Amino acid sequence: MASVIEKPRNGCALHGAVQTIEEIRGVVPIVHSNAGCAVQNYLSKKAGGAYHGGICGYSVPGTAVQERHVIFGGASRLREQIKNTLKVVEGDLYIVLNSCESSMVGDDVSAMAKEAQEQGEPVIDSLLAGFHGDVHAGYEAVMADIMEKIPLVKKIETKKEERLVNIFGILPQQDIYFRGDLAEIKRILEGIGLKANTFFGSSGGVKECEQAGNAALSLVFSRWGLKAAEALNTSCGVPYLVTDIPTGLEEVSGFVNRVLETLHIPEEAARPFLEKEAEEFYYYFDRLEEEFYELHYNRTLALVGDESNVVKLAKFLKHYFLAEIETVIITDFYRQEDLTEDKKAEELKSLAEEIRFSKDRREIRNLLLHSQAELILGSSLEMEAAKKKGIGNLEISYPVYKRAILQKTYTGIRGAVALAEDYVTKIKEMDD
Amino acid sequence: MSFIEERKVLTREKRVGALSHFNGTLETLKGETERTEMKQRIRTMTQVSNDEIILALRTLSKIEGAAVIVHGAIGCSASGLFFEREKPFFWYSTNLNERDTILGGDEKLRKAVLRAYDETGARVIFIVGTPVVAINNDDVNSLILEMEEDLEIKIIWIYTDGFKSKAAVTGYDIISHSLLRYLVDRQIGNLEKKEPVVNLLSFSEKKEDLRSVLAILKDLGISYQVLPQYSDVNTIKKAGAASATIALNPDEGGYFAEELEEVFHVPYIRTEVPVGLRKTKKFILKIARELGIEEKAEDYIKEEETKADFAAKRAPLAGKTVFLDTELSYASGFVELIENLGGTVEGISIPYVDLENRKVLKKLSSLKSAAPVIIANGQPFEKANVISKKKPDYDIGEEAAAFASEFGTVPVSLANRTVLGYEGVRQLVTLIERAGIYPAGKNGIYKKSWLAKSGNWYVKQEVK
Numbered sequence: 001m002a003s004v005i006e007k008p009r010n011g012c013a014l015h016g017a018v019q020t021i022e023e024i025r026g027v028v029p030i031v032h033s034n035a036g037c038a039v040q041n042y043l044s045k046k047a048g049g050a051y052h053g054g055i056c057g058y059s060v061p062g063t064a065v066q067e068r069h070v071i072f073g074g075a076s077r078l079r080e081q082i083k084n085t086l087k088v089v090e091g092d093l094y095i096v097l098n099s100c101e102s103s104m105v106g107d108d109v110s111a112m113a114k115e116a117q118e119q120g121e122p123v124i125d126s127l128l129a130g131f132h133g134d135v136h137a138g139y140e141a142v143m144a145d146i147m148e149k150i151p152l153v154k155k156i157e158t159k160k161e162e163r164l165v166n167i168f169g170i171l172p173q174q175d176i177y178f179r180g181d182l183a184e185i186k187r188i189l190e191g192i193g194l195k196a197n198t199f200f201g202s203s204g205g206v207k208e209c210e211q212a213g214n215a216a217l218s219l220v221f222s223r224w225g226l227k228a229a230e231a232l233n234t235s236c237g238v239p240y241l242v243t244d245i246p247t248g249l250e251e252v253s254g255f256v257n258r259v260l261e262t263l264h265i266p267e268e269a270a271r272p273f274l275e276k277e278a279e280e281f282y283y284y285f286d287r288l289e290e291e292f293y294e295l296h297y298n299r300t301l302a303l304v305g306d307e308s309n310v311v312k313l314a315k316f317l318k319h320y321f322l323a324e325i326e327t328v329i330i331t332d333f334y335r336q337e338d339l340t341e342d343k344k345a346e347e348l349k350s351l352a353e354e355i356r357f358s359k360d361r362r363e364i365r366n367l368l369l370h371s372q373a374e375l376i377l378g379s380s381l382e383m384e385a386a387k388k389k390g391i392g393n394l395e396i397s398y399p400v401y402k403r404a405i406l407q408k409t410y411t412g413i414r415g416a417v418a419l420a421e422d423y424v425t426k427i428k429e430m431d432d
Numbered sequence: 433m434s435f436i437e438e439r440k441v442l443t444r445e446k447r448v449g450a451l452s453h454f455n456g457t458l459e460t461l462k463g464e465t466e467r468t469e470m471k472q473r474i475r476t477m478t479q480v481s482n483d484e485i486i487l488a489l490r491t492l493s494k495i496e497g498a499a500v501i502v503h504g505a506i507g508c509s510a511s512g513l514f515f516e517r518e519k520p521f522f523w524y525s526t527n528l529n530e531r532d533t534i535l536g537g538d539e540k541l542r543k544a545v546l547r548a549y550d551e552t553g554a555r556v557i558f559i560v561g562t563p564v565v566a567i568n569n570d571d572v573n574s575l576i577l578e579m580e581e582d583l584e585i586k587i588i589w590i591y592t593d594g595f596k597s598k599a600a601v602t603g604y605d606i607i608s609h610s611l612l613r614y615l616v617d618r619q620i621g622n623l624e625k626k627e628p629v630v631n632l633l634s635f636s637e638k639k640e641d642l643r644s645v646l647a648i649l650k651d652l653g654i655s656y657q658v659l660p661q662y663s664d665v666n667t668i669k670k671a672g673a674a675s676a677t678i679a680l681n682p683d684e685g686g687y688f689a690e691e692l693e694e695v696f697h698v699p700y701i702r703t704e705v706p707v708g709l710r711k712t713k714k715f716i717l718k719i720a721r722e723l724g725i726e727e728k729a730e731d732y733i734k735e736e737e738t739k740a741d742f743a744a745k746r747a748p749l750a751g752k753t754v755f756l757d758t759e760l761s762y763a764s765g766f767v768e769l770i771e772n773l774g775g776t777v778e779g780i781s782i783p784y785v786d787l788e789n790r791k792v793l794k795k796l797s798s799l800k801s802a803a804p805v806i807i808a809n810g811q812p813f814e815k816a817n818v819i820s821k822k823k824p825d826y827d828i829g830e831e832a833a834a835f836a837s838e839f840g841t842v843p844v845s846l847a848n849r850t851v852l853g854y855e856g857v858r859q860l861v862t863l864i865e866r867a868g869i870y871p872a873g874k875n876g877i878y879k880k881s882w883l884a885k886s887g888n889w890y891v892k893q894e895v896k
Binding site for chain 2: 048
């Protein structure tokens with residue numbers, strides 16, 4: 001049973017869907033909810049460092065459901081809203097989103113989207129209500145819906161692209177480094193001769209969504225991308241590979257080799273790229289050697305954040321800086337009991353002494369206060385615990401209140417260097 | 433007439449006929465609002481906007497000694513992260529899931545109350561209502577009765593639902609009603625001898641706004657207590673003991689102030705929002721007259737006006753046109769201030785007009801009768817329509833109207849700044865002098881065909 005949460009860091013499933021759509025250029029959300037639902041997300045993300053653009057905030061079209069729609073049904077209001085949004089707001093794809101109210105009242109949201117489709121308009125729906133989960137569930141559902149339903153409203157030429165790869169599982173806005181993460185993964189894939197459909201970021205957009213079915217492979221970087229990859233696998237036969245987000249030379253090399261192997265491309269194809277990456281990585285990394293011994297980078301750490309990011313960082317810091325990962329607190333999960341049989345749980349156990357699952361700020365704070373951590377890697381909500389313990393808090397997860405993050409990443413080779421810079425800076429600040 | 437014995441306060445629509453949808457000219461609006469009943473309209477195209485839950489949370493997040501429980505799905509409290517940027521506060525979500533929407537969320541609410549009680553040391557627990565709870569009809573009142581007795585703590589139901597009113601400001605009325613009915617001490621309030629302190633009611637003002645107004649009160653030696661935001665539970669309890677009340681924004685605090693006057697016999701000094709030199713002077717003199725410090729106030733005004741006038745004389749808006757996005761209670765002072773700075777207001781957007789504040793429209797006499805007026809909570813697409821046609825030099829409002837820059841209009845945002853009092857004059861002058869367009873790649877989100885249309889095609893009259 002989902003429990004009471006103090007200061008939840010995650011919004012609801014509707015919020016997850018809205019923030020996902022906001023980051024795909026050309027897609028317009030139409031929120032069938034009361035006036036303030038999407039604004040709650042806007043304010044939260046504004047505080048948490050989302051730096052969203054395009055159709056976001058108060059410009060998101062929504063039905064602003066009133067009492068009469070709750071009593072008598074809001075389907076006709078939604079019909080009107082879809083029709084007029086098409087007239088007012090530029091877009092290549094319009095996605096109608098459900099909410100708690102419309103779900104409880106039983107509005108036929110799908111029928112309204114279908115009506116518009118029958119008139120040749122690019123309108124699809126995604127029916128997850130806010131109470132069905134948190135932002136991660138919203139990303140999961142809306143990406144799967146886009147993959148499944150975009151062929152209903154777009155004429156897509158079926159033409160397999162042997163070098164095209166889809167990227168799923170990196171959550172826009174919730175992963176505070178998502179733009180940089182996607183750009184770095186794209187750079188790596190392009191470095192080995194592949195093309196990446198990132199959907200989000202400077203190259204993303206509706207066109208990439210349309211082409212997803214023509215890809216040779218989908219890469220799934222967190223459990224939240226699995227449903228979209230499976231949907232593409234079922235509808236278009238695109239195979240998928242579940243993999244960790246790579247950070248550091250070993251991880252990037254392993255990732256590259258796994259991708260090539262899955263695509264039946266000889267590993268030799270990547271050798272020149274990896275050699276160049278190794279050169280760059282060690283050029284920077286070697287400069288820390290002296291300080292590694294003198295400043296004792298191998299600190300005891302506690303990490304708080306979404307699973308895929310925490311695993312990525314824990315692996316890197318353990319491997320390169322010999323850090324001791326004492327506590328890991330995972331903030332994205334369906335239910336704790338589901339995770340005991342999870343493969344990821346096994347991987348986590350090999351990385352950290354203690355694995356906990358919590359979305360509750362107070363519970364997380366208490367765990368941190370009782371830990372032996374010398375440095376926390378968490379969100380701005382962990383600042384209080386860090387201050388109480390007199391240690392540093394390197395912000396790696398949502399929300400981040402006082403940093404502007406646009407292109408920065410802790411992924412790949414360049415991300416590893418950035419992470420090293422920030423980690424060492426934090427250590428120096430603490431030791432002052 | 434007091435509403436304090438009513439279980440719930442009426443929405444702004446029911447209480448004062450609030451009109452939240454209009455798109456036309458000042459002349460048409462004046463004509464319509466002169467009638468006994470204002471014609472309600474509905475929009476057939478809307479964008480998301482603040483609702484009463486968000487406004488209620490904003491104010492509650494700034495009450496010291498309180499814990500807030502948002503009884504709903506996890507997203508219904510998401511804005512808490514935004515409101516606690518300024519100062520952390522205690523808040524919980526009952527995190528209702530699908531099962532709870534069917535079988536009820538009472539048990540979770542009970543757990544949340546117990547947690548808030550055990551973990552925060554709060555003296556009051558506020559339970560904020562959400563659409564889910566309004567629809568599944570959880571019996572919150574029975575739970576409150578039972579738990580108040582068990583825990584011996586005040587638990588107050590803020591019965592917001594997010595869909596009964598189009599006027600988000602209803603959220604402040606709901607807070608006011610709940611505070612007056614359940615927190616303000618009636619025994620203290622009924623004492624004949626009042627404390628030599630003035631209540632300054634503030635619901636939405638930023639700390640910059642308060643800083644400016646409080647500087648005035650301090651300089652005049654007026655003893656004050658700010659409430660309900662930026663206050664303490666005990667201060668709110670003692671509101672009835674104050675010798676007078678000022679509502680910084682009468683459209684927001686008027687309900688609280690009137691109830692304090694009628695039920696607790698605290699005189700309500702009816703002031704207007706102190707925007708611009710003339711309104712600030714009026715604000716000060718009205719208070720000074722009530723408190724018997726007129727002479728002192730006049731000297732003070734003379735001194736402050738000279739300083740503020742020095743900034744105003746720089747006339748940064750000379751020959752420039754402005755689209756103004758503000759509340760009606762700010763409008764007349766704001767228009768006058770813009771004119772003092774050399775500018776002309778070409779069009780205006782306000783969130784609502786009601787039977788009580790409609791008189792302000794008459795004070796906008798310097799505006800052309802054909803000036804476009806939008807009544808909208810948010811709805812930037814309508815403002816984009818007007819701005820694309822009128823192309824004013826500046827768009828001045830609380831939120832950054834980034835969309836306006838697409839049409840060559842410079843957005844001037846009052847966020848993190850104030851326009852209140854003498855400091856407000858100085859800050860507005862500086863804001864305008866430094867304003868410019870951010871050199872972003874412009875990707876307009878609205879269709880050209882929409883921008884070419886008349887702005888009111890989608891607003892229809894409500895069928896009853």
